[in-house]
Amino acid sequence: MPTDSFTHTGAIELAEGETPAIRFNRIVKRFGDHTVLDGLDFTVRKGDRVTLIGPSGSGKTTILRLVMTLEESQDGYILIDDKPLTHIEKDGKRVALKDKHRSQMRKRIGMVFQQFNLFPN
Ligand SMILES: Nc1ncnc2c1ncn2[C@@H]1O[C@H](COP(=O)(O)OP(=O)(O)O)[C@@H](O)[C@H]1O
Ligand SMILES: [Mg+2]
Numbered sequence: 702m703p704t705d706s707f708t709h710t711g712a713i714e715l716a717e718g719e720t721p722a723i724r725f726n727r728i729v730k731r732f733g734d735h736t737v738l739d740g741l742d743f744t745v746r747k748g749d750r751v752t753l754i755g756p757s758g759s760g761k762t763t764i765l766r767l768v769m770t771l772e773e774s775q776d777g778y779i780l781i782d783d784k785p786l787t788h789i790e791k792d793g794k795r796v797a798l799k800d801k802h803r804s805q806m807r808k809r810i811g812m813v814f815q816q817f818n819l820f821p822n
Contacts, residue, residue: 702708713744722747722784723768728777737763740777770803770810781806 715721728812729736737760745751748765753761753799767779770787779786786806788795 713747715744718771719746721745721780722782724778724780724783725764725767726780728767728779728780729775730760730767730772731775736775738767757817765812768810770807781809 707820713721723743725741725746728738728741728743730738730741738821741764742764743764753764754763763772765776768781768786772789778788778790778795784806787803788797
């Protein structure tokens with residue numbers, strides 16, 4: 702694995718009929734010329750606790766921001782509970798879903814900020 706971008710995280714074999722909590726399907730994320738995620742396939746099973754490990758700048762936060770819809774990918778698809786998060790494939794084309802759909806999806810996802818001063822003391 703290159704140190705500056707995620708390309709592969711290890712395939713997970715799903716049982717027949719098993720729907721993962723999170724699925725990244727060939728996700729491409731660029732900031733300008735800098736490709737951070739280069740066709741990332743990434744699956745999280747329901748009930749799993751997953752740790753993203755990698756050097757600073759390798760794209761860990763970008764993955765989480767994509768799940769939160771705080772970033773938008775340039776290609777690929779993200780499914781949450783088997784439902785498309787921001788885009789669907791329609792007639793071979795990548796189609797953006799409406800804001801209403803996105804906000805409904807976002808209600809199902811929570812996050813805790815890294816530098817939230819919950820306990821200042
Ligand atoms: N908003 C942004 N604009 C430009 N580059 C960004 C932006 N956010 C992240 N990056 C770049 O994307 C890469 C991955 O960043 P990030 O996901 O924060 O890595 P990590 O969390 O693994 O340290 C880094 O090279 C970072 O500089
Ligand atoms: Mg980070």
